[in-house]
Amino acid sequence: MRIAVRYYSRGGATEKVAKAIAREAGERALATDKPLEKKADILFIGSGVYKGHIDGHVKAFIEGLTPDKVGKAVFFSTAMLGGGHSDEEVRKLLAEKGISMDTRTFHCHGKFLFFHRGHPDEKDLLDAEIFARKIIKK
Numbered sequence: 001m002r003i004a005v006r007y008y009s010r011g012g013a014t015e016k017v018a019k020a021i022a023r024e025a026g027e028r029a030l031a032t033d034k035p036l037e038k039k040a041d042i043l044f045i046g047s048g049v050y051k052g053h054i055d056g057h058v059k060a061f062i063e064g065l066t067p068d069k070v071g072k073a074v075f076f077s078t079a080m081l082g083g084g085h086s087d088e089e090v091r092k093l094l095a096e097k098g099i100s101m102d103t104r105t106f107h108c109h110g111k112f113l114f115f116h117r118g119h120p121d122e123k124d125l126l127d128a129e130i131f132a133r134k135i136i137k138k
């Protein structure tokens, strides 16, 4: 089974989570400016949440996907508050490309101003690894 991890991270929080997921998958986490070269049976795709939305780079990456390149997508994010509506935003964008998204998603806090300093922390990253393990096993 081939696994790919793509993310966009303005401040580094989502990158940390992407790397934890990639470590578990035995793959490298790459930014969304790196298109998929081969088919991914599972594509983990992550973004920070900015003003309630995923980053435009992630939207552009999804726009460039084709159903023959992705078995299924799995979304993860970091945010000050939580995933918000980002799950549904990503699910809709993927559906428009004919790609299904797993119902399971991963979210954790990322630091923002004075809030959630130190996040994602060790436990967040361990949770991300456990999440990835469960997805990859099923």
Ligand SMILES: Cc1cc2nc3c(=O)[nH]c(=O)nc-3n(C[C@H](O)[C@H](O)[C@H](O)COP(=O)(O)O)c2cc1C
Pocket: 008, 009, 010, 011, 012, 013, 014, 015, 047, 048, 049, 050, 051, 052, 053, 078, 079, 080, 081, 082, 084, 109, 110, 111, 112
């Ligand atoms: C410009 C900006 C807007 C943000 N808007 C939101 C938001 O609407 N909701 C939220 O929960 N967090 C918001 N945040 C916090 C980010 O989601 C959080 O810091 C996240 O971990 C950033 O990920 P990154 O470090 O990978 O860029 C915002 C952060 C920035 C810089």
